[in-house]
Amino acid sequence: MTRRRRGRASEGRPLALMLLPYLLGLWLLIAGPALFTFGLAFTNANLIRPPSYVGLANFRNLLHDVVFRIALSNSLRFLAWSVSLRVLGAVLLALLLCCRGRMVSVERTSVLVPVVLPDVAYALVWLWILNPLYGPLNLVLEAVGIHGPAWLSQPGPARAGVVIMSVFLLGEGFVIALVARLMVPPELGELAVVEGAGLWQRFRRITLPLMLPALLLLLARDAIFSFQTSFVPALLVTGGGPPRYSTTYLPLFLYRNAFEYLRYGYAAAGTLFMISYAVAIVWLLLGPVAAYLLLHRAREASRLGGSGAS
Amino acid sequence: MPGLAFREVYVRYEETIAVGGLDLEAIDGELTVIVGPSGCGKTTTLRVAAGLAAAESGEVWIGDRNVTDLTPVARNVGMVFQNFALFPHLSAGDNIRFGLAVRKVKRSEARQRALAAAEVVGCQDLLDRMPSELSGGEQQRVALARALVRDPSVFLLDEPLSNLDAQMRVAMRAEVKRIQRGTDTTMLYVTHDQVEALTIGDRIAVMHAGTLQQVGAPDDVYRQPSNRMVATFIGSPPMSILSAEVREGALHAGPLVLPLPDASLPDEVEVGVRPEHLEIGGSEGPGGPATVELVEPTGPETFVRLSGGLVVRVPPEVRPALGDRVSVRLVDPGSACLFNAKSGERVSSHGHP
Numbered sequence: 261m262t263r264r265r266r267g268r269a270s271e272g273r274p275l276a277l278m279l280l281p282y283l284l285g286l287w288l289l290i291a292g293p294a295l296f297t298f299g300l301a302f303t304n305a306n307l308i309r310p311p312s313y314v315g316l317a318n319f320r321n322l323l324h325d326v327v328f329r330i331a332l333s334n335s336l337r338f339l340a341w342s343v344s345l346r347v348l349g350a351v352l353l354a355l356l357l358c359c360r361g362r363m364v365s366v367e368r369t370s371v372l373v374p375v376v377l378p379d380v381a382y383a384l385v386w387l388w389i390l391n392p393l394y395g396p397l398n399l400v401l402e403a404v405g406i407h408g409p410a411w412l413s414q415p416g417p418a419r420a421g422v423v424i425m426s427v428f429l430l431g432e433g434f435v436i437a438l439v440a441r442l443m444v445p446p447e448l449g450e451l452a453v454v455e456g457a458g459l460w461q462r463f464r465r466i467t468l469p470l471m472l473p474a475l476l477l478l479l480a481r482d483a484i485f486s487f488q489t490s491f492v493p494a495l496l497v498t499g500g501g502p503p504r505y506s507t508t509y510l511p512l513f514l515y516r517n518a519f520e521y522l523r524y525g526y527a528a529a530g531t532l533f534m535i536s537y538a539v540a541i542v543w544l545l546l547g548p549v550a551a552y553l554l555l556h557r558a559r560e561a562s563r564l565g566g567s568g569a570s
Numbered sequence: 571m572p573g574l575a576f577r578e579v580y581v582r583y584e585e586t587i588a589v590g591g592l593d594l595e596a597i598d599g600e601l602t603v604i605v606g607p608s609g610c611g612k613t614t615t616l617r618v619a620a621g622l623a624a625a626e627s628g629e630v631w632i633g634d635r636n637v638t639d640l641t642p643v644a645r646n647v648g649m650v651f652q653n654f655a656l657f658p659h660l661s662a663g664d665n666i667r668f669g670l671a672v673r674k675v676k677r678s679e680a681r682q683r684a685l686a687a688a689e690v691v692g693c694q695d696l697l698d699r700m701p702s703e704l705s706g707g708e709q710q711r712v713a714l715a716r717a718l719v720r721d722p723s724v725f726l727l728d729e730p731l732s733n734l735d736a737q738m739r740v741a742m743r744a745e746v747k748r749i750q751r752g753t754d755t756t757m758l759y760v761t762h763d764q765v766e767a768l769t770i771g772d773r774i775a776v777m778h779a780g781t782l783q784q785v786g787a788p789d790d791v792y793r794q795p796s797n798r799m800v801a802t803f804i805g806s807p808p809m810s811i812l813s814a815e816v817r818e819g820a821l822h823a824g825p826l827v828l829p830l831p832d833a834s835l836p837d838e839v840e841v842g843v844r845p846e847h848l849e850i851g852g853s854e855g856p857g858g859p860a861t862v863e864l865v866e867p868t869g870p871e872t873f874v875r876l877s878g879g880l881v882v883r884v885p886p887e888v889r890p891a892l893g894d895r896v897s898v899r900l901v902d903p904g905s906a907c908l909f910n911a912k913s914g915e916r917v918s919s920h921g922h923p
Contacts, residue, residue, distance in 0.1 A: 447655040450622050455669035455720070456643040465672070469659045 300528035318529035330505045331513035339486040341423045346430040354437035375431035383496035415506035426489045440474035573598035574724045579628035588614040590780040601757045603771035611780040612760045648717030652729040654709040656701040662712045663697035669720045687719035707738045725757040798914040809842045810880045824878040825858025838911035845883035847905040850896045857899025862890045
């Protein structure tokens with residue numbers, strides 16, 4: 261017993277040593293700045309004057325800031341469209357590309373390619389694709405008889421453009437969905453066929469429920485990331501416009517305040533807002549599931565206890 | 571209940587022939603076992619019967635219906651897989667009711683039918699449990715009930731006992747047999763385990779390399795194997811095969827001497843003998859000389875392996891030592907099988923030409 265405990269203690273030290281670089285990075289780059297941001301949110305810090313405590317003034321100003329409100333509503337709309345399209349697309353592609361075949365591995369790879377492109381290159385490609393005069397998207401639309409919009413200079417099409425740009429970056433979600441689909445044992449599908457289930461029944465009764473845990477995580481992940489995925493296209497492709505602030509999303513709003521207008525305290529307060537929104541959204545998405553699971557477990561426990569007593 | 575028949579079924583996977591021209595009938599109300607080493611095409615055959623794999627040519631009949639081009643659903647078969655294939659997110663009861671739910675059978679009726687099926691296989695107390703809470707044997711019972719509940723025309727079982735531990739396998743073997751008798755269903759049962767095949771089957775079909783070697787009652791296949799492959803695959807330990815030559819008006823095979831059969835013999839002959847048809851005696855006894863190479867006690871009987879490849883079954887109280895010189899002889903020369911050494915086909919059972 262004592263020897264075992266000593267063994268564990270001596271195992272602990274190298275483990276801690278191996279974790280050290282990661283923990284160091286976590287503190288220096290994430291936890292530290294986060295705490296610092298939290299503090300900054302209650303000051304009027306900028307580069308010009310020494311910072312002083314201003315209480316909740318930043319938060320009060322944010323609530324009355326029209327641009328902040330526009331950015332918030334843009335971000336929520338982006339989240340709704342982008343996340344649902346990305347998850348739906350990832351699942352559909354996973355279902356299409358889960359079988360074996362000669363071209364399947366090529367197709368799987370091509371779904372992933374946009375993700376590995378550098379952000380700037382990806383943005384420039386889309387600047388060209390969305391160009392109303394010579395961009396391929398409008399040329400294709402023209403060919404089928406649709407007069408394409410001036411994508412980046414009208415508010416609606418510009419927002420749609422940013423959503424489309426984010427949808428093509430669903431590669432990582434696709435990998436997760438594909439693995440979840442491949443984890444469903446093929447015999448289950450075959451048995452369902454023998455039992456008389458058609459394509460839709462098999463998906464609804466077998467494949468989807470078995471993929472669901474992974475899909476919920478994917479949904480939550482994409483929701484959190486949606487704040488980030490809107491940043492690069494807004495900064496590099498639309499520049500937050502067209503007026504007024506059609507594609508100014510929360511991250512761009514905060515970035516401008518912090519690094520262009522140098523209002524550090526104000527931006528920090530906005531960041532706290534953004535984080536709490538992310539947390540709230542994840543809770544909205546996963547809360548019902550967690551509640552269901554807890555309820556299910558409790559019911560299970562009472563049933564097992566009950567049958568044990570009888 | 572209708573039977574199941576394969577007519578000239580031919581299946582190929584790219585270049586390899588999985589099933590080459592199979593003609594086989596699973597008779598109405600009987601348990602037919604397809605047995606063979608892995609890769610012999612037995613599982614493919616079962617999948618063709620279910621409609622999960624397509625035959626390149628040939629026909630599958632269920633009763634008087636040609637089902638070759640029908641979907642699995644239209645064939646109305648029940649299936650049990652080796653790994654049970656229970657839906658992990660559904661309770662045992664929901665698993666059993668799955669086929670009924672898909673067919674939109676009323677909930678109350680589905681409940682009743684599932685309970686009836688569960689009672690047949692003895693899992694009526696497990697219906698509320700999830701598959702992860704069931705032992706292997708219990709999972710197999712649920713899988714059987716799920717196959718039973720729809721009243722399928724034919725049952726297809728793919729190595730249903732291979733994932734169970736040895737004791738549970740023996741118990742479930744008897745259960746499957748009991749269920750088949752009780753429900754009077756046509757079952758096609760695939761296994762690589764020849765003991766399982768012999769104990770459970772009304773008839774067994776031995777397959778090897780995609781072709782059917784022999785079909786018959788277990789006793790007949792055991793006693794009258796149609797070729798060397800069947801002779802050595804069925805029976806444990808397997809039949810010993812010795813090459814033989816005709817000398818001085820008798821057939822000499824290692825230490826054994828057999829009278830010549832009435833039938834004409836091919837140029838090269840092999841003699842096959844089962845362990846229980848041999849007996850050993852002291853070195854001076856009647857029969858040919860041999861040396862003891864291995865002694866394998868199994869409890870009720872002991873198997874003695876002799877030089878030259880012969881295996882002899884002896885009563886448990888007989889325990890020769892390694893290296894002992896003994897004499898060995900056939901108790902009844904008529905029990906030996908003769909094979910054409912080139913083709914492997916049986917020439918005639920000695921004594922019954």
